[in-house]
Amino acid sequence: MEKLLSMPIKEVLTQYPNVGKILQDYGVGCVSxxxxxxxxxxxxxxxxxxxxxxxxxxxxxxxxxxxxxDIVPPAAPAAKKGAPQSRKSSRPIKCLVDEHVTIMKLVNxxxxxxxxxxxxxxxxxxxxxxAVEFIRSFADTFHHMxxxxxxxxxxxxxxxxxxxxxxxxxxxxxxxRAAVHALEINDxxxxxxxxVAYAKLLTEHIKKEDEILYPWIDRQLTPLQTAxxxxxxxxxxxxxxxxxxxxxxFADTAGEKxxxxxxxxxxxxxx
Ligand SMILES: [Fe+2]
Ligand SMILES: [Fe+2]
Numbered sequence: 489m490e491k492l493l494s495m496p497i498k499e500v501l502t503q504y505p506n507v508g509k510i511l512q513d514y515g516v517g518c519v520s521x522x523x524x525x526x527x528x529x530x531x532x533x534x535x536x537x538x539x540x541x542x543x544x545x546x547x548x549x550x551x552x553x554x555x556x557x558d559i560v561p562p563a564a565p566a567a568k569k570g571a572p573q574s575r576k577s578s579r580p581i582k583c584l585v586d587e588h589v590t591i592m593k594l595v596n597x598x599x600x601x602x603x604x605x606x607x608x609x610x611x612x613x614x615x616x617x618x619a620v621e622f623i624r625s626f627a628d629t630f631h632h633m634x635x636x637x638x639x640x641x642x643x644x645x646x647x648x649x650x651x652x653x654x655x656x657x658x659x660x661x662x663x664x665r666a667a668v669h670a671l672e673i674n675d676x677x678x679x680x681x682x683x684v685a686y687a688k689l690l691t692e693h694i695k696k697e698d699e700i701l702y703p704w705i706d707r708q709l710t711p712l713q714t715a716x717x718x719x720x721x722x723x724x725x726x727x728x729x730x731x732x733x734x735x736x737x738f739a740d741t742a743g744e745k746x747x748x749x750x751x752x753x754x755x756x757x758x759x
Contacts, residue, residue: 489546489550492528492549492550492553493527493528493529493532494527494528494529495527495528496526496527496528497526497527497528497531500528504552504553506552507549507552507553510545510548510549510552511531511532511545513548514535514537514541514545515535516531516532516535516537516545526648526649526652527648528549530647530648530649532545532546534649534700534701534704535700540562543562543563544562546562547559547561547562577702577703577706578706578709578714578717578718579714579718580639580714580717580718580721581702581705581706583718583721583725584631584634584635584639584697584702585698585702587626587630587631587634588631588694588697588698590626590735590736590739591626591627591631591690591694591739592690592691592694593739593740593742594619594622594623594627594738594739594742595686595687595690595691595694596687597619597742597743597746598619598683598684598686598687599684599687600746601615601616601619601683601742601746602679602680602683602684603680604746604749604750604753605746605749605750605753606749606753606756607671607674607676607679608674609753609756611749611752612749612753613671615745615746615749616667616671616679616683617668617671618738618742618745619683619742620664620667620668621735621738622735622738622739622742623664623686624664625731625734625735626731626732626735626736626739627660627690628657628660628661628664629728630724630728630731630732630735632657632660633724634721634724635653635657635697636654636657638717638720638721638724639705639717640653640654642705642708642709642713642717643704643705643708649700649701649704653693653696653697653701656689656693657693659689660686660689660690660693663682663683663685663686663689664682664686666678666682667679667682667683667686670682
């Protein structure tokens with residue numbers, strides 16, 4: 489079992505596909521993660537299962553992998569599966585979760601923005617660039633840099649999950665660069681496909697951070713580290729006050745702007 493626990497999750501799932509189904513029963517959703525280099529034991533550890541859940545999960549995996557072994561079942565079955573132990577987030581982590589809410593306001597609008605905006609008009613182009621400006625200023629420069637320059641240094645920076653998050657940030661930047669390039673050459677499909685890919689990636693990325701990464705880091709923080717991180721976040725927020733306020737206002741009104749632009753485009757096509 490020790491050997492199995494030290495195997496990369498991707499290898500485990502390739503050899504024993506049913507282990508993926510068992511993990512999903514406990515809310516461990518690594519089956520869809522594209523990285524797969526995390527070790528099975530780290531994957532289980534990071535999801536913070538209760539002692540009972542952990543024992544039951546290990547028993548089920550061992551039974552799946554070694555069906556002929558005589559394995560003793562855990563003493564008591566887990567009362568509730570798939571629900572990490574609830575714990576109130578620390579203040580700095582709560583700030584990051586709140587920023588995700590703002591980011592998702594815009595991300596959720598991206599499919600309709602990409603589909604309906606006429607990029608052959610100056611106003612349509614500007615609307616796309618306003619969304620790009622929000623993504624670059626708020627989601628990336630402000631939020632992702634808080635994670636990269638501060639948060640991620642409060643845990644093992646080389647760990648697979650942090651490396652996976654950094655890779656997501658880079659991939660997201662690539663989609664936005666490609667969307668802007670497509671806009672410059674009036675390639676509507678290029679704009680649309682890259683923005684939609686960005687929205688899909690960010691939605692999954694934020695879910696992983698909210699549900700797995702942030703609680704995992706939060707559990708490791710000492711009160712002193714929490715206070716120190718909060719001060720560092722305050723410093724970043726102090727420097728970016730005006731830009732952040734502008735971005736938050738844009739996220740709050742982007743839906744109306746998209747509808748208004750669609751109406752203008754519809755009228756001009758009629759004419
Ligand atoms: Fe992130
Ligand atoms: Fe984030």
